[in-house]
Amino acid sequence: MTFATTKTLVVLTILWAVALFGIDYAKNPKSADSIFTSKHMGEASNEGKPVIKLWLNHLCCTGCLSDVTNALAKVSSVKVKSKALPTTEQADQNEMEGQKPKDYGGEIELEFTDLRMVDFMAIERALRDAGLVADRMMISGLQHYRLTAELKHLCCGLCATGVKEGLEITRGLKSQGHFKWLDSFQVSKKDKLVIAHARYDATADVTELINGLNQVGFEPISIYAAVDKEGAAGADGH
Amino acid sequence: MREILTGARDAWRARAARRVSVPLTILLMLLGSGAAFAHERFVKHNLRFPLKYEFFGRWPNQPLGLHPDMLMIGVRVVGILGAFFVIWFIRHSLTEFLERTFLRRVGGLIQHWGHKLACFLTDRPVRGKIFHAIGEWAVILFLRSPGLVLMFSATNDSLVMPSYPLDPASASIFKFAQVGLAILILTQTWLPLCGAMIIGTWLYLFRWGWMVAVDAVPVLTVAVVYCTSPWQSHKLAITKINASQMRWLRIVLGFGFVALGWLKVYNHNLVAGVADNAPSVLNDPMVAMLTGGHDVSYVYRREAWVIAFGLAEVMSGFMVMIGVFTRLWATIMAFMFTKLMLVDFGWDEIPHIYPIAAMLVVIFSNQLTSEADPIEKKDLEAWRAGKPMKRAAIVGTTAVVSSVLVIIPLLYLISFFDRSGM
Numbered sequence: 001m002t003f004a005t006t007k008t009l010v011v012l013t014i015l016w017a018v019a020l021f022g023i024d025y026a027k028n029p030k031s032a033d034s035i036f037t038s039k040h041m042g043e044a045s046n047e048g049k050p051v052i053k054l055w056l057n058h059l060c061c062t063g064c065l066s067d068v069t070n071a072l073a074k075v076s077s078v079k080v081k082s083k084a085l086p087t088t089e090q091a092d093q094n095e096m097e098g099q100k101p102k103d104y105g106g107e108i109e110l111e112f113t114d115l116r117m118v119d120f121m122a123i124e125r126a127l128r129d130a131g132l133v134a135d136r137m138m139i140s141g142l143q144h145y146r147l148t149a150e151l152k153h154l155c156c157g158l159c160a161t162g163v164k165e166g167l168e169i170t171r172g173l174k175s176q177g178h179f180k181w182l183d184s185f186q187v188s189k190k191d192k193l194v195i196a197h198a199r200y201d202a203t204a205d206v207t208e209l210i211n212g213l214n215q216v217g218f219e220p221i222s223i224y225a226a227v228d229k230e231g232a233a234g235a236d237g238h
Numbered sequence: 239m240r241e242i243l244t245g246a247r248d249a250w251r252a253r254a255a256r257r258v259s260v261p262l263t264i265l266l267m268l269l270g271s272g273a274a275f276a277h278e279r280f281v282k283h284n285l286r287f288p289l290k291y292e293f294f295g296r297w298p299n300q301p302l303g304l305h306p307d308m309l310m311i312g313v314r315v316v317g318i319l320g321a322f323f324v325i326w327f328i329r330h331s332l333t334e335f336l337e338r339t340f341l342r343r344v345g346g347l348i349q350h351w352g353h354k355l356a357c358f359l360t361d362r363p364v365r366g367k368i369f370h371a372i373g374e375w376a377v378i379l380f381l382r383s384p385g386l387v388l389m390f391s392a393t394n395d396s397l398v399m400p401s402y403p404l405d406p407a408s409a410s411i412f413k414f415a416q417v418g419l420a421i422l423i424l425t426q427t428w429l430p431l432c433g434a435m436i437i438g439t440w441l442y443l444f445r446w447g448w449m450v451a452v453d454a455v456p457v458l459t460v461a462v463v464y465c466t467s468p469w470q471s472h473k474l475a476i477t478k479i480n481a482s483q484m485r486w487l488r489i490v491l492g493f494g495f496v497a498l499g500w501l502k503v504y505n506h507n508l509v510a511g512v513a514d515n516a517p518s519v520l521n522d523p524m525v526a527m528l529t530g531g532h533d534v535s536y537v538y539r540r541e542a543w544v545i546a547f548g549l550a551e552v553m554s555g556f557m558v559m560i561g562v563f564t565r566l567w568a569t570i571m572a573f574m575f576t577k578l579m580l581v582d583f584g585w586d587e588i589p590h591i592y593p594i595a596a597m598l599v600v601i602f603s604n605q606l607t608s609e610a611d612p613i614e615k616k617d618l619e620a621w622r623a624g625k626p627m628k629r630a631a632i633v634g635t636t637a638v639v640s641s642v643l644v645i646i647p648l649l650y651l652i653s654f655f656d657r658s659g660m
Contacts (some may be wrong), residue, residue, distance in 0.1 A: 001468040004430035009465050013432060016438030022443060028407035180395065200403055237616075 015206060032118075050145075050225070052078070052110040052118065055136040056127075059106030061091035064132075071130030078115040081109040103136070120206040120223040140203035143225045147209055149194040149220040160189040166216025167194070179208055194220070259347050287386050289510050291658040293541035302650050307529075307542050312649045315549045316641040323637035326610065327564045327617050329360045333378055361564050363604035374477035380595040381476060384436070384460050385423035387589045392416040398439060398454060399589055402446060404488030411638070429471040433464030452501050456494035459596050462486045481605040485561075488606070491596055492559025495571070499551030505602030507545045512545075513540060549645065556644050558600065565601050573599035609634070 004012075011194055059065060064083050069080040085106065086094065112118050120137055120161040127134055130135075154160060164187045181202035186195045194213065198204045212220055296303045306314075313489040325332070331491040333356040341349040357364045358427045392413040394400045404412050419439075422432050440458055466483050467476065479487065505609070515522050522542055528546035552584040557567040575594045581631045599605070608614070613636050 003469055004465065009434050009437075011428060011440045012434035012440070016435045017441040020415075020439065020442040020444065022294075023408055024405070024442075027411070028405060102569050119474050200401075202403070203417075 002011050006146075016220065017115075019022065020159075048229075049141050050139060051141045052112065053138045053140075054110065054123070054127075054134040055105060055107050055138070056132060057105045057135045058132070059085070059108070061086050061088050063088040064106075065108070067130055068080070068127065068132060069130060071126045072110070072123060074126045074129075075119070075122045077114070077119065078110040078112045078123065082113050083108055104109050112145055115225055115227070121165050121210070121220055122222070122224075124207075134207060136208075137206040138203050138223050142198070142225070143226055145198050145204075145225055147196040147198065147204060147206060147223055147225050148197060148236055149196070149209060149213060149223045151192045151194060151213075151218050152221050153218065154189055154192040157189060160187045163187050163194060163213070163218060167212055170212060179212070181205065246290060275614060278634060286517060287514065287540075289506060289544075290538060290541055291656075292651065293538045294506055294545075295656065302646075304323075304595055304650065304653055305538070307538060308649065308653075310530065311528050311542060311546050312317050312645050316554050316645050318639040319553060319641035322557065322563060323610075323640060324610075324633055327614060327633045327636075333360055352516075358439075359560070359563070359566055361606045361608065369602060370604075372598070373604070376595060376598035376602050377477050379462065379481055379591075380599045381426065381429075381463065382424055383592045383595045384457070385420040387592050388416045388420040388423070390454070390589060392420070398457060400586075402443070402450065422564070425472060426474070426476070427472045428462040428469060429467035430469060431462040433467075436461040437466065449501060449505060452497050454594055455497050456491060456596070457488055458593075459491045459494065462490055467555075479599060479603060479605065481607060484600070484603050484605040485607050487596070488561055488564060489559055489609075491600070492555045492557070495554050495555025496559060497555075499548045499553075499555055502548030502551060503545055503649070504657060505657070509547055510540055510544050511542060545649075546632060551650075552644070560610060560640075561606060562610055564606050564608070568597045568600040572601065 005035075006075040037189075054068075055065075056068065059068070065080070065083060065085050072078055072080050083106070110123075123137065124134065139147075151163075154163070164185075167185055170185075172180055180196050182203075183197045183199045185192070185197065188195065194209075196204075196209055204225075206225075209223065210220065274318045280528070293305050293308065297305050300306055301309060323503070330434075337349075337353060337356065341352040344352075353367065354364055356362075390438075391400055391402075395404050395413070396402050396413055397404050397416070397440055406455055419432060419435050422428055422435075436457060440451060440454055442640055445456050461478060464488075468474065488625055520540070525543060525546040528550060529539075529542045530541060536542070554567045558564055572594050575587075575590045575597070579590045613632065619628055620632060
C-alpha cells in the first residue's frame with residue numbers, strides 16, 4: 001500500500017484550487033484585484049438590476065414583434081425593447097426560397113421603471129388578447145425576491161389547502177427541470193395570496209407559476225415581483 | 239394549623255418537584271435542543287422583523303461593555319463548560335464509585351449494561367458485537383456520504399451544498415467536476431486525490447466570501463480520512479478509523495462547529511431569519527436554559543436567543559474538538575441533525591446525512607482520545623502523590639481558564655463590530 005505524501009497532497013490541493021479559480025475567471029473575467037472579493041451571483045451580468053425577458057415560441061419577423069409591441073403598449077408599466085429581426089418582406093422572401101429559420105421563436109426584453117408596478121398577469125392577458133402567447137416570462141438579476149399572486153377565489157380553508165397541496169407537486173417537478181427557481185411558497189387565505197419565494201439569485205419563470213396555479217384550478221388576478229428586504233416580508237408576505 | 243400543614247406539604251412538593259425536574263430538565267435540554275444545531279443554509283432565513291442591533295453592540299456602563307443579558311448567557315456557557323471539565327477529570331472515580339456502590343449490589347444485566355453505559359459516556363472502549371458492527375457501518379456511510387451530497391448539489395445547480403448556487407456561466411463545468419469527484423468517492427477510488435480536491439474546493443469557496451468558507455469547514459472532516467488513506471483505496475474495505483485519524487477527525491469536526499457557532503453570533507441576521515421563518519426553534523430547551531428562559535414579551539428575546547443559539551453550538555463543538563465527553567456531545571448533535579432533517583425542515587436538510595455520519599463515526603469509535611490527556615496525567619500524579627490541593631488547583635484552573643478563554647474574549651471582541659448591515 002502506498003500513501004500520499006504531504007508534498008503530493010499540497011500540490012494536488014493547490015492545483016485543484018487554481019483550476020477552479022481559473023475556470024471561474026475564464027467564464028467570468030474580472031480584474032485580478034476582485035478575485036478574492038465576495039462574489040454575488042448576477043452582479044457581473046446586470047449589475048444587480050432586475051431584468052424581465054419573454055420567450056415567445058413564435059417571433060419570426062418585425063411583424064410579429066410589432067404585434068407584441070402593440071399588445072404590450074396596453075400595459076403601461078412596461079415597454080418592449082427594440083430587437084433586430086428580419087422584416088416581413090424578408091421573411092416572405094425567405095419562405096419562398098425555402099430558407100427556414102432554425103427556430104421560429106425569439107426572446108424580447110421589457111423595459112420598466114418600477115418593478116413593483118409590473119403585473120405579469122396583465123402582460124399575459126395583453127399578449128393572449130393579441131393572439132400571442134409567451135412560453136416563458138423570466139425575471140432575473142434579483143437576489144432575494146418573491147412573486148406574489150393574488151387569487152380572486154380563495155373562499156375557505158379547503159381552497160387554501162387545495163392550492164398548497166396542488167403546488168406541492170412543484171417539488172417533484174424540480175427533478176425534471178421545472179420550478180428550479182422556486183425555493184418555497186406560502187398560501188395566505190386571509191389575503192388571498194400565493195407567495196412564491198425564489199431561490200437566491202435565481203431566474204424565475206412566472207409562466208410556470210401561472211400554469212401551476214391553473215393546473216390546480218385557479219387563475220391569478222395579478223402577479224407582482226417584490227424584492228425581499230430586511231423586515232419587509234411579513235408572515236403573510238406583506 | 240391546617241394552613242401551616244398545607245403550606246409545608248406544598249413546600250415539600252415543590253422541593254420534590256424541583257428535585258425531579260432538575261435532572262429531567264437537563265435530560266430534556268440534552269435531547270430536545272433541536273434548534274441548537276439548526277442548519278440555516280438550507281432553510282429560509284429572510285428576516286421578517288428587524289433585530290434590535292444595539293443589543294449586539296457596546297454598552298459603555300455595563301461590565302465588559304456588553305449587554306448584561308449577553309454577558310449572562312456567556313457566563314452560563316462558561317459555567318456549563320467548567321462543570322463538564324471538572325466531571326471529566328473525576329469521571330473515573332465517579333464511575334468506579336457508582337459501579338461499586340450501586341451496580342455491584344444490583345448485579346446481573348443491570349450491572350452489565352450499566353458498565354457499558356459508563357464506558358460509553360466516559361469515552362472508554364465499549365465491547366459488543368452490535369456496537370462494533372454499527373461502528374464499521376458508520377465508517378462506510380461517512381466515507382461515501384459526501385458523494386451523495388455532491389450529486390444532490392450538482393442536480394440543484396449548487397456547489398458542495400445546495401445553499402451555494404452556481405454561477406450560470408460556469409455551472410456546467412462545476413457540476414461535471416462535482417459528479418466526477420462524487421464518482422471517485424462512491425467507488426472509493428484514489429481517496430487521497432478526493433481529499434485534496436475537497437480541500438481545494440474549500441479554498442475556492444473563499445471566492446464567495448470568508449463566511450461561506452467558514453460555513454463549510456465541517457466538509458473538511460472527511461478530507462482528513464481521505465488524505466490519510468492509501469492510493470489503492472478502491473481495493474480495500476475501509477471499515478475502521480485509527481486513533482490518529484480519529485483525533486484529527488474529531489478536531490476538525492469540532493472546530494467546524496465552533497466556527498459555525500461564532501459565525502452565528504457574528505452574522506446574527508442569518509440565524510434570526512431562520513427563527514423568523516421557523517418560530518418553533520425559539521422554544522428550544524438548551525437555548526432557553528442559556529438565556530434564562532425569557533418571557534415572550536421580553537424586548538430582546540430574539541437577540542438573546544441568537545447569542546444563546548450560537549454559543550450552544552460553540553460549546554458542543556468545543557467539547558468534541560478537545561475530546562471531553564466526545565460521545566455524549568456527538569450523540570446530542572447527531573440527534574439534533576436527525577431531528578432537523580426528519581421533523582423540522584424536511585427534505586431541504588437532506589445533506590445533513592453527512593454530518594450525521596461523521597457524528598456516528600465518532601460515537602461508535604473505540605479509538606477516542608482527548609486533548610486534555612496531558613492535564614489528566616498531571617492530575618493523576620497529584621492524586622497518587624496524595625496532594626488533593628494540587629489536584630484541585632490543576633482541575634479548577636483548567637476548567638475555569640479553558641471555559642473563560644473559549645467564550646468571553648471573542649464575545650467581547652465581536653461586540654466592537656457593527657453587523658447591522660449584513
